[in-house]
Amino acid sequence: MKIVGLTGGIGSGKTTVAKQFQALGIPVYIADDEAKKLMNRSKIIKRKLKALFGDEAYKDNTLNRPFLADKIFNNAENLKKMNAVVHPKVASHFKNWLKKQIAPYVLKESAILFENGAYKDCDLIITVTAPLELRKKRLLKRDNTTLEKIQAIINNQWSDESKISKSHFVITNKDLEETKQQVQLTHNKIVNLIA
Structure with missing residues (x-):
């Protein structure tokens, strides 16, 4: 079973992308959610x-x-x-x-996949990106937080450039329809790679 890491900065839309892979029948493990439960x-x-x-x-x-x-x-x-x-x-x-799990591959979604070294256990890695201003806007709406707190979290995460340099795929999450198309394309490429 292949493990595909899914990461991206806070507010980039990792969960949105993960759900789209789930809709294609791929099991998804959301590390942050499981960490909170544990x-x-x-x-x-x-x-x-x-x-x-x-x-x-x-x-x-x-x-x-x-x-x-x-x-x-x-x-x-x-x-x-x-x-x-x-x-x-x-x-x-x-x-x-x-x-x-029974599937050609699974997705392991983690905001800090690189920061905590978990990327070493992944066969392939997808980084989700979005423009910084859009990410901040999403977070202000979602988390009832402040720009200062958002910036503090961003400062503790690797930059998009660093993540991309170690990734096999990049999905830019600005427009939902475009993102869906990128997910489908990436899924097809992964299936072909591991076949």
């Missing part, structure tokens, strides 16, 4: 995050996301520590998920 479910992660950031990391036994976001997004060291706790668990969860 951060709420795993006793080991809870214990380690509380040890790192204090009891405030959880509120009513649920991850205190605003508190954690404040702790990590302007502090590269804290972000690194949190990733060291969460990412090994996500990697192991992904391996178990992978065993249950």
Whole structure:
């Protein structure tokens, strides 16, 4: 089973692209969603995050996301520590998920595929891009956040240029119809490559 990594900067539209691959029958693993679930479910992660950031990391036994976001997004060291706790668990969860899939390939969607080294486990990589202003506009609408917070997240991610240089495919997500066509084309190329 081939693993195709799907990445892109925050607000580029990775989830939109992932759903379009799903519509073509490709199983999709959204690493960020699974990480959030594991951060709420795993006793080991809870214990380690509380040890790192204090009891405030959880509120009513649920991850205190605003508190954690404040702790990590302007502090590269804290972000690194949190990733060291969460990412090994996500990697192991992904391996178990992978065993249950039946398809020519699967997509592993992760915003920080390169940053956390997960790209090394992928056979092919797709980077989703979109103009920076459009990404910021989408995020302001979606996340009820500030431009300052968006910029802090962008600063912690690899640039599009760096991601593209290590990718096999690039999908530009500006217009939904065009994006669908690019997804179909990329899917066809991947199927041909792995046949």
